[in-house]
Amino acid sequence: MKKTVLILSMALFFVASAFAPKTNSVHEVEADIVDLAVSTDFLSTLVAAVKAGDLVDVLKGDGPFTVFAPTNDAFAALPAGTLESLLKPENKDKLVSILTYHVVPGKVMSSDLKNGQKAKTVQGGEITVTLKDGKAMINDATVTAADIEADNGVVHVIDKVILPTM
Structure with missing residues (x-):
């Protein structure tokens, strides 16, 4: 049991350190939300989707924004062909709708x-927050890493793509 806790603690430390912003002082952050995502391998699909949706400049803006960021595995769990379809130029409006559903002002x-x-x-x-057994859920997605601060907001990593009613 102790070994499992130690391994999980180390894994969480490494995930959190992947998001550690570079700072010159205690309060100064030099990475916006997009820069944090770009520097994180397991968010590369989200980055590709943000680029396809022409949302880079928006998420590099002043904000502040709270982003519930689905991992690559979350996108891979979508039904076969869904992601590929969403990334097509003719489906940009639907992609933007899904991506902006992951952002709270x-x-x-x-x-x-x-x-x-x-x-x-x-x-x-609207999204709904559920707190249970020490875990936060956004709709039916679990927050796997929280409070990753950027200079224009905060990122919470989630294990599922949440979909708005369309």
């Missing part, structure tokens, strides 16, 4: 989340 840290809380997304729909 403002900087929402995990300590701000309340069980049953609803939050309006940039897309216009």
Whole structure:
């Protein structure tokens, strides 16, 4: 049991350190949300989708933004052909709708989340927060890494692509 806890602790440390922003002082961050995602291998599919949706400049903007960032595995779990279809130019509006559903205006840290809380997304729909057994869920996606700060907001990594009602 102790060995398992140690291994999990080390894994979490390495995941968290992958997001550690470069700073010149305690409060100065030199990476925006896009830069953090670009520097993280397991968010490369999200980066490709953000580029295809022409959202790079928006997410490099002043913000602040809270981004619930699906991992590559989350995108891979979509039904076969879904991602490829969404990345086509003719489906850009649908892609943008899905991506902006993962963004909430403002900087929402995990300590701000309340069980049953609803939050309006940039897309216009609402997401629901569930807190259970020490885990935060956004709709049906589990937050696997929280409170990754950027100079224009915060990123919470999730294990599933959340989909708005279309």
